[in-house]
Amino acid sequence: MGSFIFKRSLQSVFSLVALIILIFFLARMTGSPADLYLPQDASAQARFQFNEQYGFNDPLIEQFGRFLWGLLHFDMGQSLQFSRPAVDVVLQAFPTTLALAAITMPLVLLVSIVTGSLAAYRPGGVFDRLASILSLIGASTPNFWVAIVGVLVFAVTLRVLPTSGTGTALHWILPVGVLMLRPTGVLVQVVRTSMMTALSSTYIKTARAKGVGSRAIVFVHALRNGLLPVITVASDQAAGIVNGAVIVETVFGFPGIGKLMIDSVLLRDFAVIQAAVLVTALAVFVINIIVDIAYALVDPRIRYS
Amino acid sequence: MPSSTRAFGTAEMAAPVSLTVRPAAPSSGVREILGLLWQDKVATVSATLLTLVLACVLLGPWLLADQARALNLMARNAPPFSIDKGWLFVLGADALGRSLLARIVVASQNTMLIAVSAVALSVIIGGILGLIAGYKGGWASAILLRLADAIMSFPSMLLAVIVLFVFDPGVTNVILVLAVSRIPIFLRTVRAEVLEIKERMFVIAARAMGARTDRVLLRHVAPMILPTIINLAALEIAFVMLVESGLSFLGIGIQPPEVTWGLMVADGRNYLGSAWWLAFWPGVAIMLVTMALNLLSNWLRVVTDPVERWRLQTSVGRHD
Numbered sequence: 001m002g003s004f005i006f007k008r009s010l011q012s013v014f015s016l017v018a019l020i021i022l023i024f025f026l027a028r029m030t031g032s033p034a035d036l037y038l039p040q041d042a043s044a045q046a047r048f049q050f051n052e053q054y055g056f057n058d059p060l061i062e063q064f065g066r067f068l069w070g071l072l073h074f075d076m077g078q079s080l081q082f083s084r085p086a087v088d089v090v091l092q093a094f095p096t097t098l099a100l101a102a103i104t105m106p107l108v109l110l111v112s113i114v115t116g117s118l119a120a121y122r123p124g125g126v127f128d129r130l131a132s133i134l135s136l137i138g139a140s141t142p143n144f145w146v147a148i149v150g151v152l153v154f155a156v157t158l159r160v161l162p163t164s165g166t167g168t169a170l171h172w173i174l175p176v177g178v179l180m181l182r183p184t185g186v187l188v189q190v191v192r193t194s195m196m197t198a199l200s201s202t203y204i205k206t207a208r209a210k211g212v213g214s215r216a217i218v219f220v221h222a223l224r225n226g227l228l229p230v231i232t233v234a235s236d237q238a239a240g241i242v243n244g245a246v247i248v249e250t251v252f253g254f255p256g257i258g259k260l261m262i263d264s265v266l267l268r269d270f271a272v273i274q275a276a277v278l279v280t281a282l283a284v285f286v287i288n289i290i291v292d293i294a295y296a297l298v299d300p301r302i303r304y305s
Numbered sequence: 306m307p308s309s310t311r312a313f314g315t316a317e318m319a320a321p322v323s324l325t326v327r328p329a330a331p332s333s334g335v336r337e338i339l340g341l342l343w344q345d346k347v348a349t350v351s352a353t354l355l356t357l358v359l360a361c362v363l364l365g366p367w368l369l370a371d372q373a374r375a376l377n378l379m380a381r382n383a384p385p386f387s388i389d390k391g392w393l394f395v396l397g398a399d400a401l402g403r404s405l406l407a408r409i410v411v412a413s414q415n416t417m418l419i420a421v422s423a424v425a426l427s428v429i430i431g432g433i434l435g436l437i438a439g440y441k442g443g444w445a446s447a448i449l450l451r452l453a454d455a456i457m458s459f460p461s462m463l464l465a466v467i468v469l470f471v472f473d474p475g476v477t478n479v480i481l482v483l484a485v486s487r488i489p490i491f492l493r494t495v496r497a498e499v500l501e502i503k504e505r506m507f508v509i510a511a512r513a514m515g516a517r518t519d520r521v522l523l524r525h526v527a528p529m530i531l532p533t534i535i536n537l538a539a540l541e542i543a544f545v546m547l548v549e550s551g552l553s554f555l556g557i558g559i560q561p562p563e564v565t566w567g568l569m570v571a572d573g574r575n576y577l578g579s580a581w582w583l584a585f586w587p588g589v590a591i592m593l594v595t596m597a598l599n600l601l602s603n604w605l606r607v608v609t610d611p612v613e614r615w616r617l618q619t620s621v622g623r624h625d
Contacts, residue, residue: 015454018452019455027471141588142547142588142595144551144567145584145591148573148588151577152578236457240460246460246466262557273467280459280463
């Protein structure tokens with residue numbers, strides 16, 4: 001297990017390095033920050049000084065070397081838009097997104113496992129049909145559109161929920177609800193299929209013959225096998241949640257890392273883009289490794305060597 | 306989507322199906338498929354809707370381009386069902402008095418063009434790379450897989466945001482970015498199938514008879530993978546459509562005066578309190594097409610699986 005984690009981490013480092021190089025050079029192709037941060041009629045002298053201050057006059061390769069050197073010391077440069085270290089800016093925004101994902105993911109798993117299992121218990125029944133239709137709608141609806149319609153219905157018309165911002169628990173209901181929609185829709189279908197396979201296997205017949213209650217059969221006996229494909233798909237949905245968070249945070253004005261990244265791209269805040277991408281990528285890689293370990297825990301047949 | 310049972314069935318079941326179920330009717334493949342489509346009402350509705358969208362894509366801009374651009378100050382923010390202003394205003398009008406129905410029809414071209422070309426591109430590139438990676442293996446395959454992992458594990462939206470901000474966010478670049486982000490899916494799927502198929506007897510036989518690698522891959526291996534890929538492509542078109550509309554919604558996808566459904570939702574957002582229908586209808590269009598693609602892909606999976614299809618046809622036979 002230890003060597004497996006080491007091997008996976010090594011692979012992740014390879015991907016991370018590729019990503020860092022890509023982001024560093026792409027970000028610098030968006031244009032000169034001096035155009036944005038200095039007044040339009042700024043003299044060439046002022047521009048030169050601005051670029052000199054942030055090191056934009058040096059050759060790209062030298063800037064890249066300095067960036068890597070700083071990375072080793074947990075220094076990712078200075079944010080232009082906030083005039084603060086980029087690491088601080090990113091680490092301030094990160095918990096909001098993390099909380100959003102940490103609230104969303106367990107709810108998604110709970111709802112989809114329960115719904116999918118119950119639907120698989122009586123295929124073709126009323127509950128199964130209802131679950132199929134709703135999960136299809138959930139997986140097919142554009143999340144930004146649901147966000148807008150949600151604001152229209154709950155905030156503008158009914159006036160029960162706030163339109164945007166953070167603060168009270170009420171502020172989290174719409175964003176979490178919107179973020180849950182697609183992963184839940186996808187996972188319900190996955191759980192349903194894998195549970196139907198599990199429920200038709202012979203060991204379930206044995207359990208029934210022994211007189212095990214139907215609830216125990218579904219949620220204890222079948223679920224342990226039915227859960228395997230769910231874990232794989234759930235890890236794909238983890239990256240999907242970051243995608244969704246970018247949109248949800250923009251629509252609801254959530255000060256998370258998705259909104260920060262969009263703002264930083266628009267404001268050519270290179271240091272913050274790099275730091276934010278790095279932190280997000282790290283988080284996704286950590287989740288992937290956790291999923292691999294969870295896989296081994298659920299399925300004793302899998303041994304990592 | 307490992308399809309060992311399905312692929313296994315293809316070799317074993319294909320002949321008995323045509324022999325036992327349709328002994329006297331060597332009907333053309335198209336008619337048979339249409340018959341199967343007609344049996345499944347959900348699939349029929351989905352296919353009809355997609356055909357309608359296809360008609361909009363091909364004919365819409367030609368028929369309604371002028372109406373979609375015509376400003377009509379009398380009809381500014383006209384609510385839905387304002388039939389008195391003309392049948393084009395059945396969905397209402399936007400802030401400049403342009404018919405929403407005409408705009409949705411015209412926008413369908415860009416929306417579908419982007420989704421379909423992006424997926425087609427990633428099917429071709431991912432498919433070829435997957436065939437090579439699965440058949441040859443070796444260090445090239447290892448590097449390809451690592452790269453695919455790197456792209457897959459990073460949220461595609463963020464990469465698209467940065468790339469589209471560097472390069473001009475026109476239709477071509479949006480297609481390229483979306484295609485690159487979906488290549489890994491096809492690469493992995495094709496590779497996994499090839500790994501399994503290349504060990505089968507008919508491939509070994511073809512090689513033993515001296516077939517060249519390209520012939521083995523294109524004539525023997527690729528046709529076996531095709532059903533899986535078509536099925537996956539339908540799902541991916543739906544997904545890419547959602548991502549594109551998300552990008553356009555954020556303002557980093559397609560730029561005006563070009564128009565897509567996602568962009569229309571973004572425009573309508575500013576009038577949410579006064580004219581909800583501006584953002585509502587384009588979103589419904591996205592949702593309906595995505596649902597239809599999902600449902601049709603489900604149906605395709607059943608029909609392209611010889612075992613399932615055999616079950617379908619025999620059960621129909623019993624009803625007759």
